[in-house]
Amino acid sequence: MRRAVFYVVLALAAVAFLYPFLWMAATTFKSPAEVGGLSLLPDQLTLDNYRLMWARAPFGRALFNSLFVATTITLSVLVFGSAAAYALARLSFPGRRVLNTVTVAVLLVPAQLTLIPMYTLIVQLGWVDSYAALIAPFAFNATAILILRQFFLQVPRSLMDAARLDGMGELRILFTVFWPLAKAPLAMVGILTFMGAWNEVLWPLLVVRDEQLMTLPQLLTVFSLGGGAGPRALATKLAAAMVLVVPVVVAYTFLQRFFIESLASTGIKG
Amino acid sequence: MASVSFEHVRKDFGTATVVRDFDLEVADGELVVLVGGSGCGKSTILRMLAGLESVTSGIVRIGEREVTHLPPRERDVAMVFQDYALYPHLTARGNISLGLRLRKVPKAEIDRRVRWAAEILELQPLLDRKPKQMSGGQRQRIAMGRAMVREPAVFLFDEPLSNLDAHLRGQMRHEIARMQQRVGTTALYVTHDQMEAMTLGDRLVVLDGGRIRQVGRPIDVYEAPANKFVAGFIGTPPMNFLEGRLERERDDLAFVSDVLRIPLAAERCPGPSAESGEAVTLGVRPEDLTLADAPAPATLHGQLILAEVLGATTHLHVEVGGRRLIAAVPSGPAPAPGAAVNLSSDPHRLHLFAADGSSLLQDSHDA
Numbered sequence: 001m002r003r004a005v006f007y008v009v010l011a012l013a014a015v016a017f018l019y020p021f022l023w024m025a026a027t028t029f030k031s032p033a034e035v036g037g038l039s040l041l042p043d044q045l046t047l048d049n050y051r052l053m054w055a056r057a058p059f060g061r062a063l064f065n066s067l068f069v070a071t072t073i074t075l076s077v078l079v080f081g082s083a084a085a086y087a088l089a090r091l092s093f094p095g096r097r098v099l100n101t102v103t104v105a106v107l108l109v110p111a112q113l114t115l116i117p118m119y120t121l122i123v124q125l126g127w128v129d130s131y132a133a134l135i136a137p138f139a140f141n142a143t144a145i146l147i148l149r150q151f152f153l154q155v156p157r158s159l160m161d162a163a164r165l166d167g168m169g170e171l172r173i174l175f176t177v178f179w180p181l182a183k184a185p186l187a188m189v190g191i192l193t194f195m196g197a198w199n200e201v202l203w204p205l206l207v208v209r210d211e212q213l214m215t216l217p218q219l220l221t222v223f224s225l226g227g228g229a230g231p232r233a234l235a236t237k238l239a240a241a242m243v244l245v246v247p248v249v250v251a252y253t254f255l256q257r258f259f260i261e262s263l264a265s266t267g268i269k270g
Numbered sequence: 271m272a273s274v275s276f277e278h279v280r281k282d283f284g285t286a287t288v289v290r291d292f293d294l295e296v297a298d299g300e301l302v303v304l305v306g307g308s309g310c311g312k313s314t315i316l317r318m319l320a321g322l323e324s325v326t327s328g329i330v331r332i333g334e335r336e337v338t339h340l341p342p343r344e345r346d347v348a349m350v351f352q353d354y355a356l357y358p359h360l361t362a363r364g365n366i367s368l369g370l371r372l373r374k375v376p377k378a379e380i381d382r383r384v385r386w387a388a389e390i391l392e393l394q395p396l397l398d399r400k401p402k403q404m405s406g407g408q409r410q411r412i413a414m415g416r417a418m419v420r421e422p423a424v425f426l427f428d429e430p431l432s433n434l435d436a437h438l439r440g441q442m443r444h445e446i447a448r449m450q451q452r453v454g455t456t457a458l459y460v461t462h463d464q465m466e467a468m469t470l471g472d473r474l475v476v477l478d479g480g481r482i483r484q485v486g487r488p489i490d491v492y493e494a495p496a497n498k499f500v501a502g503f504i505g506t507p508p509m510n511f512l513e514g515r516l517e518r519e520r521d522d523l524a525f526v527s528d529v530l531r532i533p534l535a536a537e538r539c540p541g542p543s544a545e546s547g548e549a550v551t552l553g554v555r556p557e558d559l560t561l562a563d564a565p566a567p568a569t570l571h572g573q574l575i576l577a578e579v580l581g582a583t584t585h586l587h588v589e590v591g592g593r594r595l596i597a598a599v600p601s602g603p604a605p606a607p608g609a610a611v612n613l614s615s616d617p618h619r620l621h622l623f624a625a626d627g628s629s630l631l632q633d634s635h636d637a
Contacts (some may be wrong), residue, residue: 158355161322162416166369167343180359 021245028239035231049232049239056236057223058211059243066216067247069134070197076139077193078186084140085148086174090160100149106142119206133207134215138197144189151185152178187258195248216244272333272346272423272456273298274319279328281314281480288314289480292328301450301457303471303488305464307503311480312460316426319458321345332423348417349426352433354409356401362412363397369420380419387415390449407438414449425450425457431466443469464506468492476500498627501553507585509553509621510595518546525552525622529591532568535617540630550630553621556585559597561605562612570595570613577604588613 022040028049030042053059087093088100118137127133155178163173179186204218214222220240274296281289289311296302304312317323319330321342330338337345348369356365363384370380388394391411401409410430417425427446431439447470450457461467467474468488476484476491476499484496495501501509514527523540524533530552540550562569572590579601586597586604588611597613605611622630 156353156355158351158353159357161317161320161342161349162351162355162357164322164342165320165347165349167372172372177357180357 024238025242027235028242030235032231032235035235049235052232053223053236053239053243057219057240058214059216059219059240061212062214062216062219063243063247065131065134065213066198066244069131069215070194072131072135073138073197074190074194076135077141077144078190080140081144081189082148082152082174082179082182082186083171084145085152086170086178088145089149089152090155091170103142103145107146115202115206122207128207129210129213131213134204134213137203138193138200141189141193144193147185147189148182151182155181184258184261187255187261191252191255191258194251198244198248216240220244273331274424274456274458275329275331276315276319277329277331279315279318279330280326281311281318281323282326287480289318292480292482294475294482294485296456296458299454299456300472301459301470302473302475303459303461303467304475304477305461305467305503306477307462310477312462312477313428315477316349316428316458316460319345319424320347320349320426346423347426348420348422348424349428350410350413350417350430352429354401354406354413354433356409356412356416358401361398361400362393362404362415365401365412366393366397366415366419369416383419383421384415387418390418390452391415391445406434407442410434410442411445414446418449418453421453422455425455427457427459427461429461429463430459431461431463439463439466446470464504467504474504476503478503494629494631495553495621496629498551498553498623498629501621501623501629505555507556507596507598509555510559511623512552512554512593514550514552516540516546516548516550525550525620527552527591529572530568530570532615532617532620534620534622538618538620538622538631540622540624549625551623551625551627553623554615555619556596556598558619559595559599559613559615561586561597561599562614565612566614568614568617570615572611572613574605574607574609574611576607579604586611 019040023038026040026042027035029045029047030037031044031046031048034042034044084103088096088103122128122133122137125132127136159177160173163177168176199217200215201217201221204215205221208214208218211219220237223240224237274294276292276294279289279292280287288309292311292315294302304315306312314323318325319332319337321337321340321344325338328338329336332345332347356362357368360368366384366387367380370383375383384397388397391414393411393415396404396408396412401412404412410433413430430446431442434442443466446459450470459466459470461470471488473485474488474491475482478499484491484500486494491500492504495504495509498511502511512525512527512530514525514530517524517526517531519533522533523546524531532552559570565571570588570590572588572595574586575589575594576585576587578585578587582601583598584601584604586599588595588597590613595613624630
């Protein structure tokens with residue numbers, strides 16, 4: 001009985017979370033006459049909203065921009081973040097403790113506080129309306145460094161010693177010994193970074209005005225603000241929102257095993 | 271293969287000195303065991319030879335080549351670690367061959383060496399398994415295979431059997447000895463286990479506080495410990511010690527304490543510098559004590575506290591004059607705990623140590 005009640009509560013919670021998303025997905029396939037309804041099944045299935053969305057703004061280009069920017073940022077955070085984490089965790093050099101402290105301190109500074117200085121810097125570098133402006137500020141991430149450092153600290157010293165005796169240098173140790181061991185934390189950092197970069201709106205709005213360089217959420221925001229009113233416009237905006245959401249949902253579906261593993265992992269076994 | 275030499279090697283960690291003035295020559299093909307308690311510096315010495323730890327001062331050579339400041343990959347050494355240090359994401363074959371692949375050894379040669387190591391260590395059924403699919407003993411054999419295929423100048427073993435259970439430890443000890451004899455490579459082996467130290471090494475190096483306390487063949491170190499530390503460290507159960515003094519009786523010397531007066535056999539007498547009245551420590555190994563039927567002038571009288579039957583041998587814990595002595599006697603009918611017992615010792619098997627701990631016997635040599 002208690003189990004049944006538990007499942008009912010879970011089901012209600014799931015409906016509360018899922019229904020808005022399912023309604024949004026369903027509405028993108030509805031005709032304007034049906035848009036206001038709460039039904040999840042359209043009477044008449046149509047792709048007009050997607051066609052209209054695609055015709056009215058360069059969403060294809062924005063999709064490419066978002067994919068390119070988010071992927072580049074993710075790879076950069078993984079490569080540079082793990083290299084920094086490896087150095088902070090496993091190499092001895094003067095100033096290591098200070099650098100560790102500074103890395104933690106960076107987390108304490110709200111992102112909004114650095115927006116203006118960063119913008120000024122981008123302007124002075126002449127990077128406005130460029131991919132560099134979208135990528136560079138997010139290519140290094142203190143949270144990623146701290147997560148990976150914590151994992152790298154758990155890798156047995158003897159494994160590094162064995163790798164050194166086998167003839168590996170530090171970079172090879174990082175990428176051929178530590179990376180395979182750190183699949184779970186790397187996946188977690190990768191997913192979080194990709195999602196953060198994918199959903200970023202404020203920064204692209206500041207540094208990109210050229211429609212051809214806009215990312216998907218940025219274009220969606222611009223489109224939503226100026227896309228008109230009425231059921232057709234609403235359905236078209238929701239179609240654009242779906243294009244934004246689907247890649248992240250698909251990526252998460254494939255990578256969630258690593259994501260959960262990394263949250264549950266306690267160290268290296270066996 | 272190559273010889274190894276340490277010349278006045280010292281290692282400091284911050285303000286702590288963990289290895290002091292370490293001098294050692296290891297001959298080509300020799301297996302030398304470094305033995306000592308925790309923190310005596312034995313693993314640090316091995317790591318300095320491997321290049322995994324810097325040398326504060328002194329010189330390390332492998333063969334004729336000075337390697338003091340060379341990185342590990344340029345030293346031509348292979349190491350077997352206590353926790354195996356296998357790459358978890360690689361199969362046994364991948365683990366064994368990785369070092370060769372990184373050195374760009376031709377594939378046919380890699381295959382030949384992997385087959386050779388697999389044959390010696392009986393690894394064939396394990397080659398396609400990952401470490402997590404293997405037992406501790408199997409993992410350690412893979413780690414040994416990884417070291418063997420490199421065909422290094424020197425093998426280094428850092429407590430390789432410490433993580434194994436007693437049965438497997440005995441088996442692996444035998445395998446290491448067999449492997450080293452077969453390939454004949456110079457080897458340094460670090461352990462705190464006396465059984466490994468006594469059975470594996472051509473020579474033992476006993477360390478304490480970062481210093482060598484004695485170097486010699488295992489049996490020599492056991493029979494003629496150079497000092498009280500070595501005497502107490504080598505041997506299980508440890509040597510029994512009695513504080514006392516020397517007394518001259520006409521031309522002979524005797525050891526005298528509150529619980530024992532025993533004349534010293536001629537070959538166990540200290541050198542001519544020993545004086546009557548000098549404070550000394552008498553050492554007697556548990557296996558050199560026997561149960562005596564009746565009290566006699568040179569026997570120890572005490573009370574049996576505990577009898578540990580180990581099979582062929584029984585360890586008798588006897589309280590004598592407020593101190594506990596252990597006698598290792600053949601198992602058989604033994605007195606009940608609490609009974610009065612008499613222990614006699616063979617005067618030809620006694621050890622004498624001066625107040626500074628050095629052996630007073632003329633055939634013992636300090637390092």
